Amino acid sequence: MDTTATCTGHSTTGRRLYLALELSNSKWKLGFTVGMGQDPRQRTIEAGDTRALRQEIAQAKQRFFLGPDSPVVSCYEAGRDGFWLHRYLTQEGIENQVVDSSSIEVNRRARRAKTDRIDLGKLLAMLIRYHEGERSVWRTVRVPTVAQEDRRQLHRELTTLKQARTQHSNRIQGLLVSQGVRLRVTPEFSQQLAEARTWDGSPVAPGLQDRLLREFEQWSFIQAQIRALEAQRRELIRTSDDPDIVMVRQLLKLRGIGVNSAWVFVMEVFGWREIKNRRQVGALFGLAPTPYASGSSAREQGISKAGNPLARTMAIEIAWGWLRYQPDSELTLWYQERYGHGNKRQRRVGIVALARKLVVALWRYLTTGLVPTGAILKAA
Numbered sequence: 001m002d003t004t005a006t007c008t009g010h011s012t013t014g015r016r017l018y019l020a021l022e023l024s025n026s027k028w029k030l031g032f033t034v035g036m037g038q039d040p041r042q043r044t045i046e047a048g049d050t051r052a053l054r055q056e057i058a059q060a061k062q063r064f065f066l067g068p069d070s071p072v073v074s075c076y077e078a079g080r081d082g083f084w085l086h087r088y089l090t091q092e093g094i095e096n097q098v099v100d101s102s103s104i105e106v107n108r109r110a111r112r113a114k115t116d117r118i119d120l121g122k123l124l125a126m127l128i129r130y131h132e133g134e135r136s137v138w139r140t141v142r143v144p145t146v147a148q149e150d151r152r153q154l155h156r157e158l159t160t161l162k163q164a165r166t167q168h169s170n171r172i173q174g175l176l177v178s179q180g181v182r183l184r185v186t187p188e189f190s191q192q193l194a195e196a197r198t199w200d201g202s203p204v205a206p207g208l209q210d211r212l213l214r215e216f217e218q219w220s221f222i223q224a225q226i227r228a229l230e231a232q233r234r235e236l237i238r239t240s241d242d243p244d245i246v247m248v249r250q251l252l253k254l255r256g257i258g259v260n261s262a263w264v265f266v267m268e269v270f271g272w273r274e275i276k277n278r279r280q281v282g283a284l285f286g287l288a289p290t291p292y293a294s295g296s297s298a299r300e301q302g303i304s305k306a307g308n309p310l311a312r313t314m315a316i317e318i319a320w321g322w323l324r325y326q327p328d329s330e331l332t333l334w335y336q337e338r339y340g341h342g343n344k345r346q347r348r349v350g351i352v353a354l355a356r357k358l359v360v361a362l363w364r365y366l367t368t369g370l371v372p373t374g375a376i377l378k379a380a
Helices: 048-061 084-091 117-130 146-151 153-177 190-196 206-239 243-252 258-269 278-284 307-325 330-340 346-370
Strands: 004-007 011-012 017-023 027-033 039-047 073-075 095-099 291-296 297-303
Touching: 017 048, 017 117, 027 048, 027 084, 027 117, 039 048, 073 117, 084 095, 084 330, 095 117, 117 330, 146 153, 153 206, 153 258, 190 206, 206 243, 243 258, 243 307, 258 346, 278 346, 307 330, 307 346, 330 346
Parallel strands: 017 073, 073 095
Antiparallel strands: 004 011, 017 027, 027 039, 291 297
């Protein structure tokens, strides 16, 4: 900052405008400044009103005596608004950062003042520190392209639909159990319900039957959607030449890796992340250790769980399957030697460690073609 702008009777150095956005569902709060020591200019606009946002930026430049072509640096916290705002700001020539909310430092007092105005001022101060080179002040989010973000819709919709199917199935079985009837929810459920008898041999009451049939209709509709999406995914795996799909097919060559896990690993992590080392792999999956060492006290607090929750859940599930389908692999032998003879808790701790080693091995397999030591490939 080597030029001088005069503002409100005193001088301040600054060549660029700093903008922080505090987003909510109905209103956006904007904070502007040109450097440390300046009282931020705060404004409120309707959520999503990009025209008002442009006007406020132009007025802020006039207010701080900046030229219309002066660069703007902005930030906002990752959340419900996703990445469209980042793409819009970038298109407008603004250098924007999407900030991981959990990485923002906070006051450790038991009671502290928290308002949008205070949060906005803090974001502005941290933005200036970050832009001046203090990169550790927070963690920024890597923004996917539109195509990369779109590829995640299929398996995420499948996950949502399967959860909804489970809810309907549990509700049906719970209502039946309350009458002493136990039936599985299958495509033949309607016929089985008509033949079912309660604890005293009487048929299910008509009001309850109607409710159960309506629940079953919703279950059947969701089941059809799940099958259609799974068929679409199978067709993509079979025919697509997209680099991400090629990576999915490569993972599927390993015994113990199925369609669900291969798809999630690639679309959520491996397909678009620029991973440099194994530590980043562990962090992206939320499987990085969090040691605590202060003075004479030292202990392990467990994994961070700061990564992708869907990928982490799948990694731990696949780790259990790896023990079964890859019994002679180096990873399985390591687990059996270290944790195999322990109690239930020790084995569960060990499976998390195995999951971390496994995803690192899968990353190396995708990037270098090196098959995990001792692992078996599926028959052609």
